[in-house]
Amino acid sequence: MFADRAKIIIKSGKGGNGHVSFRREKYVPAGGPDGGDGGKGGDVIFQVDKGINNLSDYRHKHKFAAQPGEEGGKRNCHGKNGADLVLKVPEGTVVKEAQSGKVIADMSGDNQRQIVLVGGRGGLGNQHFATSTMQAPKYAQPGGECIELEVLLELKVLADVGLVGFPNAGKSTLLSRLSNAKPEIASYPFTTLHPILGVVDIGEGRGFVMADIPGLIEGASEGVGLGHQFLRHIERTKVLVHMVDGASVDGRNPVDDVIAIQKELSNYSEVLTKKPQIIAVNKLDAVPDQKDEILKELKDKFESEEVKVMPISAVTGEGIKELVHEIADILSNFDDKPIVYEQEYDPQEHLFENETFTVTKSEEEEGVYLVEGPKIEKMLGYTNMESEKGFLFFQRFMKEQGILKELEQLGIQDGDTVRLYSLEFEYYK
Numbered sequence: 001m002f003a004d005r006a007k008i009i010i011k012s013g014k015g016g017n018g019h020v021s022f023r024r025e026k027y028v029p030a031g032g033p034d035g036g037d038g039g040k041g042g043d044v045i046f047q048v049d050k051g052i053n054n055l056s057d058y059r060h061k062h063k064f065a066a067q068p069g070e071e072g073g074k075r076n077c078h079g080k081n082g083a084d085l086v087l088k089v090p091e092g093t094v095v096k097e098a099q100s101g102k103v104i105a106d107m108s109g110d111n112q113r114q115i116v117l118v119g120g121r122g123g124l125g126n127q128h129f130a131t132s133t134m135q136a137p138k139y140a141q142p143g144g145e146c147i148e149l150e151v152l153l154e155l156k157v158l159a160d161v162g163l164v165g166f167p168n169a170g171k172s173t174l175l176s177r178l179s180n181a182k183p184e185i186a187s188y189p190f191t192t193l194h195p196i197l198g199v200v201d202i203g204e205g206r207g208f209v210m211a212d213i214p215g216l217i218e219g220a221s222e223g224v225g226l227g228h229q230f231l232r233h234i235e236r237t238k239v240l241v242h243m244v245d246g247a248s249v250d251g252r253n254p255v256d257d258v259i260a261i262q263k264e265l266s267n268y269s270e271v272l273t274k275k276p277q278i279i280a281v282n283k284l285d286a287v288p289d290q291k292d293e294i295l296k297e298l299k300d301k302f303e304s305e306e307v308k309v310m311p312i313s314a315v316t317g318e319g320i321k322e323l324v325h326e327i328a329d330i331l332s333n334f335d336d337k338p339i340v341y342e343q344e345y346d347p348q349e350h351l352f353e354n355e356t357f358t359v360t361k362s363e364e365e366e367g368v369y370l371v372e373g374p375k376i377e378k379m380l381g382y383t384n385m386e387s388e389k390g391f392l393f394f395q396r397f398m399k400e401q402g403i404l405k406e407l408e409q410l411g412i413q414d415g416d417t418v419r420l421y422s423l424e425f426e427y428y429k
C-alpha cells in the first residue's frame with residue numbers, strides 16, 4: 001500500500017546513570033571511589049533512503065525507540081552507549097511535531113540525515129566527585145533524560161512540475177509520453193491513486209522532474225475524492241501544468257473545469273495560486289473541427305502574463321514539444337535547488353519547557369555566579385558542548401531563557417565565573 005502520511009511516537013534513549021562504588025584491594029581498608037560513567041542514550045535519526053518511495057513502513061508500527069545507555073560499573077567501567085535508532089524515509093519527507101504541526105526536519109536536498117531526538121548523556125560516576133574534603137563521595141550523576149515525541153511524517157515529493165486537473169484529463173498519458181515513468185492509464189476516473197514521478201529529459205544533460213497526481217474534483221480542497229492529500233505533493237513544485245479535457249469526453253465544459261480546479265487550488269493554499277501555470281488543453285485530436293474555437297474561448301478567458309494556454313494531444317504528441325519548451329523556459333528562472341522547509345521546532349528546546357532554574361551570586365566565592373535547577377540539569381543532560389551545534393544551542397539557550405539578563409541584573413562583570421554544575425565559563429559581555 002502506498003502511504004504518504006503517518007503518525008508515530010519516537011523516543012530517544014535515556015542516559016545510563018553514573019555508578020557509586022569504591023576500590024577494594026587487599027590490605028587497603030578503604031579504597032577511593034571507582035564508580036564508572038553511564039553510557040549515552042541513543043539518538044533518533046531520520047535518514048533518506050533513495051530506495052523507498054513512500055511511508056508504508058510506518059503505518060503498522062507506531063512506536064520507535066532508541067536504546068538507553070547502560071549504567072556505569074565498578075572499577076571505572078564505562079556503561080555501554082545505547083544504540084541509535086535510524087529511521088529510513090523517502091526523500092521529501094517532512095517531520096512535524098504532531099500537536100502544533102511545526103516542522104522539525106525536512107528530509108530533502110542537502111539534508112539527508114538529521115538527528116531529531118538526542119539521547120540523554122551518560123551520568124558521571126562517583127570517581128568524578130571526589131574532592132579534598134570529600135574523599136568517599138556517595139553521589140553519582142543520574143543519566144540525562146530521554147525525549148518522547150509524537151511526530152507526523154508527511155511525504156511531499158520533490159518535483160519541479162506538478163500536473164493537476166480533473167480525473168481522466170490525460171495527465172498520466174502525458175507523463176508516460178514525456179518520461180520513463182509507467183503510470184496506469186485508463187478511460188475511467190481515478191486511475192492514478194498516488195503520485196508518480198517521472199524525469200523529463202530536455203537534452204544537453206538537463207531535465208526536470210514532473211509529478212502526476214490523482215485527479216482533483218470539486219471539493220478536493222475540503223477532502224472530497226482523493227485530491228486533498230495529494231495537493232500536498234505539489235506544494236514544492238515550481239510550475240503547475242493544469243490539464244483540461246478540451247474535447248469534453250466526460251461531458252463537462254472546459255471553461256468550467258478550469259475555473260473549478262483553480263478554485264480548489266486556491267482553497268487549498270495561496271501558495272499554489274502563486275505558482276506559474278500553464279493550461280494544457282488536451283485531447284484536441286478528438287475534436288478537429290472545434291479545436292480552434294475551444295482554444296480561443298480558453299485563451300480569451302484565462303491567458304495572462306502568468307498563465308499560458310497551450311493546445312496539446314497527449315496521444316498524438318501534438319503540441320508536446322512546445323509545452324516542454326515552455327516548462328523549461330519557466331524553470332530556467334528558478335535555481336536548481338528544491339524548495340525546502342525550515343525547521344520551526346526543536347524537540348530539545350521543549351524538553352525543559354516547564355522546568356525552572358535559579359541564578360544566584362555565590363556567597364562563598366567572589367565573582368562566581370551559580371545557575372542551577374532542573375531546567376539547567378536537563379539542558380546539560382543532552383547538550384554536547386564539544387560540538388559546534390551544541391555550543392551554539394547553549395549560547396542561544398542562555399540568552400532566550402533570560403539567564404544572561406539575570407546575571408547582568410545581579411551585577412556580573414567581565415571575567416567573572418558562571419557555573420552550571422560541573423560546567424564553568426568566564427563571562428564576557
Ligand SMILES: Nc1nc2c(ncn2[C@@H]2O[C@H](COP(=O)(O)OP(=O)(O)OP(=O)(O)O)[C@@H](O)[C@H]2O)c(=O)[nH]1
Nearest residue numbers: 167168169170171172173186190191192215314315
Ligand atoms: N483522444 C485522446 N484521448 C486521450 C488523450 N490523452 C489521454 N486520453 C485518454 O483519456 C483517458 C484518461 O487518460 P489518463 O492519462 O489515465 O488520465 P488521467 O488524467 O491520468 O486520469 P486519472 O488518473 O483518473 O486522474 C485514457 O483513456 C486516455 O487514453 C488525448 O490526447 N487524446
Ligand SMILES: [Mg+2]
Nearest residue numbers: 171172191192
Ligand atoms: Mg492518471
